[in-house]
Amino acid sequence: MLSDLLTTAKVSPWGVLAAAAMTLVALAVSWRLDLGLVRSISLSSIRSVLQLLLAGVLLVPALRSGAHLMWSWLWCFAMLIFATGLVRRRTTDLGEHRPSYLLCALAVTAPVASGLAVVFCFDVLPLQPSTLVPMAGIVLGNTLPATSAGAVRFVELVRDERGQIEAMLALGFKARTAIRPQITKAVKIALVPPIERMRMIGLVLLPGTMTGMLLAGVDPLEAVMTQMVVSFLILGGVTLTVTTVVFGCSLSAIDRGKLVLVNEGKAN
Structure with a gap:
């Protein structure tokens, strides 16, 4: 059976190298079009290899036959900690007024917790190490890019439309009203990719x-x-996380009726 073949199959190092050679295409395009991404692509590729190798080693005790479920929960907890720090780094342009670690932790934990509850409480999958870690990773892996996009875009919108926001505040509008258009735009932009992805599922994807x-x-x-x-x-997780982070940014962007200074640089 195909499942037996996949269980016993081993990936050849030459196969990995052949696939890695495809990054040369990205490097060539970046160099030819002067995109300035050669260093970023190179470092990202090297980092992904090191992180995957490390993950493969660390996952052994969590996913080995007969492993205690506690190891899988610890792995999920570690992923949440890393994701919390990543989300907070995306709002560095707000300086000391960026969302707290607690809010960022809530934003990444809520979709994972609700997702795992649905999957395991309704018997979509059995609760075991080989399903717990991948499911948590799937939800987190899909929510983080959209959340980062929403946070970065919100900061950019606040910076670009600073005059409009300050004018509304000067006219007596409440802070949440003055910054509502930027919240709406940022959340909408972040939700477009997952919505488009759902449209293609089954036919193209x-x-x-x-x-x-x-x-x-x-x-x-x-x-x-x-x-x-x-x-x-x-989709639900992305919506929940993006909305939480962007609203957190909006609460921090205006302090005592004044727009907090937003740096000219983009969020990292």
């Missing part, structure tokens, strides 16, 4: 969860049902 289950020999309808659950959880 076969998502990772569904593809993995099909390769493992699972019944196609079962794989489709599982992917439906995952897709809905991702």
Whole structure:
């Protein structure tokens, strides 16, 4: 069976190198068009290799046969800590007025907790190490890019439309009213990619969860049902996290009726 083949299959180092060579295409395009991304692509590629190797080593005690579920929960907790720091770094342009670690932690924890509750409480998947860590990773992995995009875009909008916001504040508008347009635009921009992704699922795009289950020999309808659950959880998680972070930024952007100074540089 295909599932047996996948279980015993080993990836050749030459196969990994051949796939890695595709990054040369990105490097060539960046160099030829003077995109200034050669260093970023190179460092990101090296970093991804090191992080994946480290993850592979650290996941052994969590996913080995007979492993205690506690190791998987610890891994999920570590992912949440890292994600919290990443989200907060995306709002560095707000300086000391950026959202607190507590708010960022809430923003990344809420979708993961709700997603895991749906998956395991409604028996979508059995609660075990081999399902707990991947599901938490799927939700986090899809929410973080959108959250970063929303936070960065909000900071840019506040900086670019500073005059409009200050004018509304001077006219006596409440802070939440003055900055509401920037909140709406930032959240909308962040939600466009996941919504477009859902439109393509099944026809153009076969998502990772569904593809993995099909390769493992699972019944196609079962794989489709599982992917439906995952897709809905991702969209809900992205919406929850983005909205929480952007609203947190908005509360910090205006202090005592005055717009907090936003640096000219972009968020890192």
